[in-house]
Amino acid sequence: LEDPRFPPIIDSELLFKIYETYLAEIGPTDPIIILDEVQKVHDWERFARYLLESRKQRVIVTGSSSKVLDSEVSDILTGRHVDIEVTPLALREILDFNDIELDDLKLFKERNIIQKIFFDYCIWGGFPEVVLSGSEVVKKELLNTYFHDILIKDVVKRFNISDIPKLESLAHLYITQISDLISFNKLKDRLKMSLDTIENYSKYMEKARLFFFLDKFDWSRWKQIRSQKKVYVSDIGFHTLKGFKFSENRGKVMENIVAIELMRKRSDGFELYYWRDYQDHEIDFVVKKGNRIEKLIQVTSVSSIEDVNMREHRSLLIGKKMTDCHDLIIITDDAEGEVEMKDARIRLVPLWKWLLEG
Numbered sequence: 001l002e003d004p005r006f007p008p009i010i011d012s013e014l015l016f017k018i019y020e021t022y023l024a025e026i027g028p029t030d031p032i033i034i035l036d037e038v039q040k041v042h043d044w045e046r047f048a049r050y051l052l053e054s055r056k057q058r059v060i061v062t063g064s065s066s067k068v069l070d071s072e073v074s075d076i077l078t079g080r081h082v083d084i085e086v087t088p089l090a091l092r093e094i095l096d097f098n099d100i101e102l103d104d105l106k107l108f109k110e111r112n113i114i115q116k117i118f119f120d121y122c123i124w125g126g127f128p129e130v131v132l133s134g135s136e137v138v139k140k141e142l143l144n145t146y147f148h149d150i151l152i153k154d155v156v157k158r159f160n161i162s163d164i165p166k167l168e169s170l171a172h173l174y175i176t177q178i179s180d181l182i183s184f185n186k187l188k189d190r191l192k193m194s195l196d197t198i199e200n201y202s203k204y205m206e207k208a209r210l211f212f213f214l215d216k217f218d219w220s221r222w223k224q225i226r227s228q229k230k231v232y233v234s235d236i237g238f239h240t241l242k243g244f245k246f247s248e249n250r251g252k253v254m255e256n257i258v259a260i261e262l263m264r265k266r267s268d269g270f271e272l273y274y275w276r277d278y279q280d281h282e283i284d285f286v287v288k289k290g291n292r293i294e295k296l297i298q299v300t301s302v303s304s305i306e307d308v309n310m311r312e313h314r315s316l317l318i319g320k321k322m323t324d325c326h327d328l329i330i331i332t333d334d335a336e337g338e339v340e341m342k343d344a345r346i347r348l349v350p351l352w353k354w355l356l357e358g
Helices: 012-026 044-053 071-076 091-097 104-109 111-124 128-132 136-159 164-176 184-191 195-207 221-226 237-241 250-264 310-323 351-355
Strands: 032-035 058-061 211-214 229-233 270-276 282-289 292-299 328-332 337-341 344-350
Touching (some): 032 044, 091 128, 091 351, 111 128, 111 237, 111 351, 128 136, 136 164, 136 195, 164 229, 195 211, 211 270, 229 250, 250 282, 250 292, 282 310, 292 310, 310 328, 310 337, 310 344, 328 351
Parallel strands (some): 328 344
Antiparallel strands (some): 211 229, 282 292, 337 344
């Protein structure tokens, strides 16, 4: 639907005409109808529902905007759709691009190659064109285009935002503070914006898959909602685009990459939180499924078991006691092994290896 021969504004009536012409001219027996970039068509849901209900045909709907997955669309097509969200490439998929098979022998023999690809991933992220480009200049141009398109097309135009500079200021602030705790109340004073504007702009950017936010874990849902949030960017390449270096911000970048991977692996009933107590003991990720805490995960940039801070251990032990979770993990730069402490076993695994686990 991006063909320049189409008029600037497309509605479902035009789709009906194209479809009827297609049937008359081609006469397919059992077609699969693919609607690409469908968010550009006003009232496309009516056409899709017609194909499903009246013509009993299979329909694939794709779009770059989060509006395609909007709850309003889900209501219209209730019981008639399966949502598949396509994200930037995971490290495992990037290795597939480089024809590297993932078995124990390959991991041992090609460790240096894998770590080089992993290092690039920590800098440039996982957008396919960015991954495939060999030029840093082109990588930055692509990332800049993606960032601008998401902000303008998927946020400004969709939600009718008039004060673009304020939106850009908030987006830039979030880029600078990845993996940090944020308070909307404090941001409104810092950015001279109302609390409602901060909350709405943040929600819009999350809907557009530019950032995502984690609540603090608490058994009380009310306390979760009222807590400070942690902010993460959807692709780490955007962090690099704004001038930040992996080597200078290693721990925060590693944590953001872990957050991206955990969100990518989410399934029904999956919930992700951080946790912190009044003594500043903190657990980076609390993985919850149903009423059960499945994993407690810390992220640290240390390279040896001896360098792991006792505070990391203590936080996990407190979390274990609070949640009765026994799967305790510290994701590291390069340290690997197990630590036995007070009826608890803590597994240490390098980030690149953890990203390649099933």
